[in-house]
Amino acid sequence: MRILVIGSGGREHALLTGLSGNGLNELTVAPGNAGMATLADVRGVDVADPAAIVALARDVDAELVVIGPEVPLVAGAADALEEAGIAVFGPSKAAAQLEGSKAFAKEVMAAAGVRTAQARQVTDVADLEAALDEFGPTYVVKDDGLAGGKGVVVTGERREAKAHAEAVLETGPVLFESFLQGPEVSLFCLVDGETVVPLLPAQDHKRARDNDEGPNTGGMGAYAPLPWLPADGTERIVREIAEPVAREMVRRGTPYHGLLYVGAAWGAEGPAVVEFNARFGDPETQAVLALLKTPLADVLGAVASRRLRELAPLEWAPGYAATVVLAAGGYPEAPRTGGAITGEALDDPSKVLHAGTTKRDGAYVSEGGRVLNAVGRGATLEEAVAEAYRVIEGIELEGSFYRTDIARRAIEGEISL
Incomplete structure (x- = not known):
């Protein structure tokens, strides 16, 4: 199969590794990086330009396009590829708003009855002090839009929380949330309308330094699966979070087709959503896909062709x-x-x-x-x-x-x- 992967990071290198099929598939990656040249033809593209992505897909005669990062999804690349008759793994622009707008994600979760943190959107600097009073003493302050995994500050310092909120307000709304107790779980879910198939649960390490110190980053390491998660942990996240959200997106007329990343905190009452991403997470993908035995091209192709319910159960390497x-x-x-x-x-x-x-x-x-x-x-x-x-x-x-x-x-x- 001729496959085009969009993106340039470690996540995309992991995707290429899984898609290589021991050399059976013809791979192109854009914009890629130097290390990917051993697996794929590396081409240039503006990931924020859906028309450019379509043109490249046509140029390489791609039978499947796999979109790695969030920017092209929120820009509508999946919509443009589908309109051009090219199979694509990745949700529509409307569905990708689950990541593109945290306020939208909160609205969907409320309608679906999914547990998550209480939140308040602030658009005026004059309202910051009241929001800080309401959401301390552990402050969770988020950029409402895309921030490359670094738009969140979790701190006990009011001054730091306020400074981040002021910085976010220079370009758009800021979201204050209540702090969710419990260890975090990253669960990748393949979603095809109302069909949901989970991958292995993983855990990311966001802080730059040991002992969870230093600033938030895009992720400094990950592991999978989780030995401390209850035996029914994955099933509960699917049943209580992913499936209700998938049904709600269908009800709204914007069905989800792609990878829904559920970031959940596991507290006393079970899982509650910290965030959604509309694509594979980085660096959890690098650990999760290292254990997948089912050919990745078959898995992603089943979603792109709306046949996920026909896919055989996923096979995983032990350990x-x-x-x-x-x-x-x-x-x-x-x-x-x-x-x-x-x-x-x-x-x-x-x-x-x-x-x-x-x-x-x-x-x-x-x-x-x-x-x-x-x-x-x-x-x-x-x-x-x-x-x-x-x-x-x-x-x-x-x-x-x-x-x-x-x-x-x-x-x-x-x-x-």
Whole structure:
């Protein structure tokens, strides 16, 4: 099958790895990065321009387009591809508002009877003090629109919460939410109208530094599945969150077809929604897809062709997978780029997935904040994490850093429900 993947990060490298089918599929990626060239033809495209994506899909005669990041989805790329008669994995512009507008997502959840945090949208700086009074002492302050995973501040400091809210208000509405107690679960759900098929549950690590310190990032590491989640945990998230939302989207006349990322906090009453994404999450995708045995092209193609209900049950490799992100110095505030990257396994996508790399004079150099992902698998979570760290310790990039505690609390039994 000829497949075009849109995106340039570690998530898209993981998607390409799964879609390669041991060389059976012809892959193109745009705009891609240097590390993806071992798997796919790397082309240029403006991901925010649906017409440009359609033109590229026609140029490579794509039989399936897989959209990785949120920007093209919210811009309407899936709609444009469908209108051109090209199969696409990714929701429509209207359905992608579950990620594009947090206020819209709250409205849908309220109509569907889905548990989530209480929220208040603020559009005027004059209303900030009242919102801070209402939602402390742990403040959750969000950009209502897209923010690349970094538009959220969770803090006990009123001054920090207010400063973030003021910054967000310079470009649009800000959302204050009540803080949800409990560990977070990332569950990817394939959604085709009212049909929902979950993947393995995972957990992301958002803070830049060990012990969940430092600023929020796009994600510094992840692992899957979750040894601390109840046996019926995935089923409950599907039954109590994903399926009601899917039904509500159908009822509204904007059925969802694609990947719905459910970010949930598991509190005393069970799961409650922290956020939705309209696509695969990064870096959880890198861990989850490392364990998928069912051909990924068959899985995504079933959604794109509206045949998900006909897909056989997904097959998974036993054990666990983990990924650790190597970040450039200064990330996330001011990442330093242009540094030489050396080490083993840089061209082995089963171990290293590129996110922000390019090539200069035949050698890899950094071109983004999150530079690459080390991936490990093992019979136990501890073995999987140890393998990921073994890989990342063999890579050199001056000034770079990574968290040393990915999955540590789960391994040490510190997460309980």
